[in-house]
Structures are given as structure tokens and as C-alpha cells.
Amino acid sequence: MNKVEVMQAAQSEWTWYRMKDVKLLMEHPDFDEHLQKWAQESLMCTHNRITSIYYKDKDKNYISGTLAINMNPDHWEDLNILHYYIDANRMITIGDNTWLLHDMSYEEWDHYILGCDYPVDGFMFVVNAIIRAFFGRMDEIEMQLKEIEFKMKENNGGKLLREIVDLRNQMTRWNVQTVALKEIRFAIEEVFPDLVKDAQTFHTLKVRLSRIQMLQTAYEHEIDTLLKIDDNVANYRSNNIMKTLTVFTVLLTPMTALGAIWGMNFKNMPELEWKWGYLASLILIFGLTGLTYWWLKRKGLTGDILDMNLEHQSKRKHKKNMPHSK
Numbered sequence: 523m524n525k526v527e528v529m530q531a532a533q534s535e536w537t538w539y540r541m542k543d544v545k546l547l548m549e550h551p552d553f554d555e556h557l558q559k560w561a562q563e564s565l566m567c568t569h570n571r572i573t574s575i576y577y578k579d580k581d582k583n584y585i586s587g588t589l590a591i592n593m594n595p596d597h598w599e600d601l602n603i604l605h606y607y608i609d610a611n612r613m614i615t616i617g618d619n620t621w622l623l624h625d626m627s628y629e630e631w632d633h634y635i636l637g638c639d640y641p642v643d644g645f646m647f648v649v650n651a652i653i654r655a656f657f658g659r660m661d662e663i664e665m666q667l668k669e670i671e672f673k674m675k676e677n678n679g680g681k682l683l684r685e686i687v688d689l690r691n692q693m694t695r696w697n698v699q700t701v702a703l704k705e706i707r708f709a710i711e712e713v714f715p716d717l718v719k720d721a722q723t724f725h726t727l728k729v730r731l732s733r734i735q736m737l738q739t740a741y742e743h744e745i746d747t748l749l750k751i752d753d754n755v756a757n758y759r760s761n762n763i764m765k766t767l768t769v770f771t772v773l774l775t776p777m778t779a780l781g782a783i784w785g786m787n788f789k790n791m792p793e794l795e796w797k798w799g800y801l802a803s804l805i806l807i808f809g810l811t812g813l814t815y816w817w818l819k820r821k822g823l824t825g826d827i828l829d830m831n832l833e834h835q836s837k838r839k840h841k842k843n844m845p846h847s848k
Contacts, residue, residue, distance in 0.1 A: 526550050529636055536641045539614045544605055547616060557607065557614070560586055564605040564616065570702035574709040583713045584609035585642075587706070591652060591699060593621065593659065595692050606645060613641035615648070622651040638723065642714045646723035649706055653730040659696065660737045663689065667744055674751065683752050690745050697738055700731075707731055769824055776810035 526547070527540040539552070547553055547561040572587035586607040594600050605616035623631055635644040666689055673682055707727055710718055718724035784793065784803060793799045818824050 528552075529632065531636045531638070531641075531644075535611070537612045538636060538641070538644060539612060541616050542618055544616045547614065560607060561616075564588055567605070568601060568603060570699075570705075572702075572705055572709055574713050576713050581610045585706075585709050585713050589652070589702060589706075592695070593655060595659070595695070598695060604648075606648075608641050608645045611641065613644050615645075619648065619651075622648065622655065624651065624654065639721070640714070640717050642710055642717055643721055643723045646710065646718070646721070646727050649703060650723065650726050650730060653703060653727075653734055656696065656700065656734055657730075657737075660734065660741070663692065663696075663741055667741060667748075670748060674748065683749075683756075686745060686748050686752060690742075690749070693738065693742055693745060697742075700734055700738065704731055704735075769818060772818060773811055773814055776814060777807050780807050780810075 525541070527538075529538045529540065531538065539547075539550075541547060544561050544565050548558050553561070567588045568590055570588065570590050572585065574585045576583050584607065587605075589602075589604040589606070591602045591604070592598050592600060593602065602621055603617050604619065605614075607614040619631075620628075626634075635647050638644040638647060666685075670682065670685055670689065673685075710724065710727075780803065784791075793803070796802070815824070
């Protein structure tokens, strides 16, 4: 498609101008100075923007802007750019829209759009196709969420936190892209209130935006829950590590203290002359260590040290509580 395609709607009341290159619009005789200025502004635009103009003379109302959509979470710099201009009698789209066809052919795509009553209806059909593509990406995020939840149940490590944060960043980027579509929805309602009031395409647009927002909110909540769980588990690990180090330090204190005392090189140390001094020192060291361990256990300071396999603990407790057959 290297030229301006001019397609007449089925009702012969509005026209769709479709092209790949914005420069073609600037050279086309059907477009006045106003549209040529819009084309010049759109030439270098690679971000989301929208202009909505509402006049007393409703035939002059229009919306225009640029949609910069990315469908590849691994390469966010790869953008599908769509420039658009919609008024009462024409729809102008600039950009490659083959990625929106889904399971439709070009002929079916054109048939659906040109069968709409007004240009804004046809444009809403395009926006609905974009949201439909977003649902596919939401399904991928759902699968990633389930995989992370399964991994967290089995083992929670530092790598898993990076995966959760990466998924959170993906959701943030998808939300930003959805905001642009929401803005278009309100601009359409602002500029063409009478035309879209009972339009099926506008109803579909509102419902799909509500659905995508519901999914994004639910997934964000789930991701935030995973981050909180990971944070709690990390704190639990840190507390148990500190607990373990403290227990070992306390247990070894008698051995360290007595070893330090009997390791001194004073000349007059009566214990050095005792026949059973070595055995007595060992008994005293291990006796005090055992007494210290008993005291720690009685205080409940030695339980579940570094035991993070919660699923294993649950199964073990369940097995213990099951009635034994005779």
C-alpha cells in the first residue's frame, strides 16, 4: 500500500483515506491547508497525543492525534504508529494496521469499517481492534503470574523477585498504553456525542475498556501481593538466619570462654597438675553446652531454624494428625 487509498463507505456519505506514509497526505489534492499542517505535525510524532475540537457548527468537529502502540514487551522501542484524523465526513488513517487484523482478511476488515454509519464508528472499530490485541497480552501476563506463583510455592529466591519486578514493569507500560485509549474514548464522546450515543461500536469500546481496566487492576493487585509475600518471606529468612547465628553463638559461649581461660599461659595454673583435669574440663564444657541448649529449647528459641519448606511442614503435620489404621 504505497499510495493513498480512497474508499467510499457503503452509505456513500463518508470517505476513508488510508495510507502508510504521512508524506502522501501532504501531496494529495483532496486535503486543504489545515490537514497539511496536521500532517506536518504528525510527521515526527512518535508518542501518544490527541486533539479534540468542538464547534457550534457540528460539521466542523474533529479529533486528531497519534497512537504509539507497542506489542512486544521484550523490545519496548518497537512501536506501531497510527496517525488519525476524524471529522463528520471522513476518516484519515496513516500507518500499517496489518497487526490489527487478527483472524480477518483485509477485505473483511475494510468491509466492517466501511459498513459503519459514520467515520467515528469506523475509527472506534479500529480502537476496539487494538484493545482486542491487548487482551492477548493480558492472557500472557496471566500465564506468567501463574508460573511465578507456582515457583514461589516451591522455592522463593532472589531470581524470583526479579521476575516479579519485571512483570510489574510490564503492567506499568501496558497501563500507560491503555490510558491513551481511554483518552480517545472520552474525546469521541466529547466531540461526537449525538453520533455515538446509541452506537454499538461505542458501547463495545466502553465495555472493552472496562474489561481491560478490570484485568489490569486485578493483576496489579496480584503482583503487589506477590511482592509483599516475597518481602515477608525474605524477612522471615533474615530473622531465622540471625536467630541461627545467635543460637550457635550462645551454644559455643561456654566452650569459647573455658577454652580461653585454659588457653592462657600463666605459670601458676593449678588445673595443669590435676590428673583428671582434661576429662573434667571436657565434661564441664559439654555439660554447660548441653545445659545452655536445654535452656534455649525451653525458651522456644531453637524451633524451625532455617526450615523454610512450608509445604513439607504442612504435609508432615497433616500426616502426623491422620488416624493410624490397626
